[in-house]
Amino acid sequence: MWKAEVQVTLKDVVFDPQGNAVERQLDELGYKGVQKVRIGKYIEVLFDVKTRAEAESQLDEICKRVLVNQVLEHYSYQLVEVL
Amino acid sequence: MKFAVVVFPGTSGEGDCIHVLKGLLGHEVTILSHKETSLGDAQCVILPGGASYGDYLRPGALAKSTPIMEPIRKFAQADGLVLGVGNGFQVLLEAGLLPGAMLPNQSLRFIARPQLLCVENTNIPFTKLYQKGQLINMPIAHGAGNYYLDPEGLLELEGNGQIVFRYADKTGEIGDNPNGSVGNIAGITNPRGNVLGMMPHPERSTEEVLGSTDGLALFQGIVEVLERGKA
Numbered sequence: 565m566w567k568a569e570v571q572v573t574l575k576d577v578v579f580d581p582q583g584n585a586v587e588r589q590l591d592e593l594g595y596k597g598v599q600k601v602r603i604g605k606y607i608e609v610l611f612d613v614k615t616r617a618e619a620e621s622q623l624d625e626i627c628k629r630v631l632v633n634q635v636l637e638h639y640s641y642q643l644v645e646v647l
Numbered sequence: 648m649k650f651a652v653v654v655f656p657g658t659s660g661e662g663d664c665i666h667v668l669k670g671l672l673g674h675e676v677t678i679l680s681h682k683e684t685s686l687g688d689a690q691c692v693i694l695p696g697g698a699s700y701g702d703y704l705r706p707g708a709l710a711k712s713t714p715i716m717e718p719i720r721k722f723a724q725a726d727g728l729v730l731g732v733g734n735g736f737q738v739l740l741e742a743g744l745l746p747g748a749m750l751p752n753q754s755l756r757f758i759a760r761p762q763l764l765c766v767e768n769t770n771i772p773f774t775k776l777y778q779k780g781q782l783i784n785m786p787i788a789h790g791a792g793n794y795y796l797d798p799e800g801l802l803e804l805e806g807n808g809q810i811v812f813r814y815a816d817k818t819g820e821i822g823d824n825p826n827g828s829v830g831n832i833a834g835i836t837n838p839r840g841n842v843l844g845m846m847p848h849p850e851r852s853t854e855e856v857l858g859s860t861d862g863l864a865l866f867q868g869i870v871e872v873l874e875r876g877k878a
Contacts (some may be wrong), residue, residue, distance in 0.1 A: 578795060581827070607786050631714065633705055633741065635748035637793060 570641040573604035576582050576611060581639035608632055610646070612639045619643055648674045648873045651689035653719070653735075655681040660733060661835030663850040667866055668693075671853060674870065678866050681713040686742055690873050691728040692719055694735025696788070696848060706749055706791045707737035716742055722780055728772055728869055729842045736834070736844035745844045746804065747796035752789070754825030759788040761858060762825060762847055764833050765815035771840035772872035776864040782819055783861035787833075787849035788825075792846040793834075794828040801830060809835050812845055813875045 580602050585603040596625045609626065611619040617645050620643060650668050652661045661678060669676045677687060681699075688693060699740035710716070718739075722762075723729050723744055731739040738747045748772065754760055761784055766777040777783065804810055810835035816823040821831050834845030849862030 577797070578750065579827070581751050581755050581793070585755060617741070630708065631704070633708065633748050635740075635746075635797075636750065 565646050566613060566616060567621065568590040568607075568611065568623050568641050569645045570607040570609065570623075570638050570639055571604060572607065572632055572639045574602060574637055580584050583616070595628060604637075616643055616645070648749070649690050649694045651673055651679050651686050651687055652676055652677045653679050653681065653692065653694050653715055655699035655713060655738075656699050657697060657699045657802050658695055658717040658734070660695030660735075660848070661697075662871045663848070664693050664695045664732075666855050667850045668865075669699055670865060672870065674771060679715055681710065681715045683715050684718060684835055686722055686727075689722075691730070691869055692722060692729040692740050692877075693852070694719075694729070696733030696735060699734050699738065702734075702791070705737075705741065707736060707739075710734075710738045711741040722742065724836070725839075726839060726841045726844070728872070729871070730773065731842075732848055732850065733846060737791065737863070738845055739842065739844045743841050746800055746838060747835070750793040750795050750827070751791050751793045752825070754795050757788075757790040758825050759824070760786065762833075762849055762871055763815045763817065763823065764786045764812045765819065765821060766811070767813055768811045768836065768840075770808065771811065771836050772844065773836075773865050773868055774811060774845045775871065776868040780819070782815055783852075784859040785852040785862050786857075786859075787847050789826070790847055792826040792828065792833075793832075794826075794832045794846075796829060805830075807838050809838065811836050811843060811848065815856035 583601040583603045693703035813831040849865040852859035
């Protein structure tokens with residue numbers, strides 16, 4: 565089995581209202597070193613397939629079709645074998 | 648005329664649409680489940696409001712790949728009239744039938760209130776009974792109506808006259824942006840003008856008791872165009 569760990573993040577040019585709210589809160593709490601906060605998603609997908617290649621070919625399609633809106637978001641992932 | 652109203656799990660605005668189309672205007676309405684693979688003989692398809700799939704993942708993200716979307720895509724390509732309101736607009740964006748995407752409102756709050764809009768384009772069936780520049784009042788009710796499109800896409804949208812409604816203030820100026828939407832955009836159409844997506848609710852502004860009747864002309868415009876096509 566292979567486990568995909570997918571990170572979905574907003575493109576840099578897209579304003580993130582949630583990240584902005586957290587950023588302001590951190591500033592009020594006195595964390596002066598904080599420059600920026602961006603909030604994204606972490607998604608795990610478990611594949612019951614034999615090879616990395618099989619998992620990877622499905623994963624890329626799944627990201628583009630469902631998990632990610634490419635107008636707003638970027639994605640990256642790691643694939644790890646699980647026993 | 649024959650209308651189809653599409654219902655996904657979680658959709659809640661279908662009753663309002665049926666009330667207007669059947670109850671007020673006296674047309675035939677069929678409810679189509681997301682599992683259907685045909686639109687039957689519908690002449691206009693409406694995707695109503697209400698959080699389909701609980702807005703899980705992103706609003707409209709899970710509804711966009713249900714079986715009903717394939718015939719809707721074909722219907723739109725064949726110049727069929729498709730209207731998406733609220734979540735229906737979000738589904739049309741996710742499905743790529745309209746350009747751009749929705750972000751959470753800039754205030755991070757769900758906003759439900761009456762809203763003034765300026766009608767920018769009256770060359771499409773949905774708005775042919777309005778005047779260009781007319782100020783109309785319709786309620787908005789959404790948590791993610793913050794429309795986003797990159798600057799190049801926005802220029803194209805402007806150039807093609809695809810911006811149909813903008814949020815406006817009492818003076819008629821483009822302002823009073825409730826959600827952070829780029830260009831104060833409240834509703835857009837495709838280049839051919841047969842698909843309209845909008846966050847404000849025309850179906851909830853069709854009777855005096857609701858505080859505004861400004862939405863009725865949108866449905867009457869559709870009917871006029873369909874009747875002319877039939878004749």
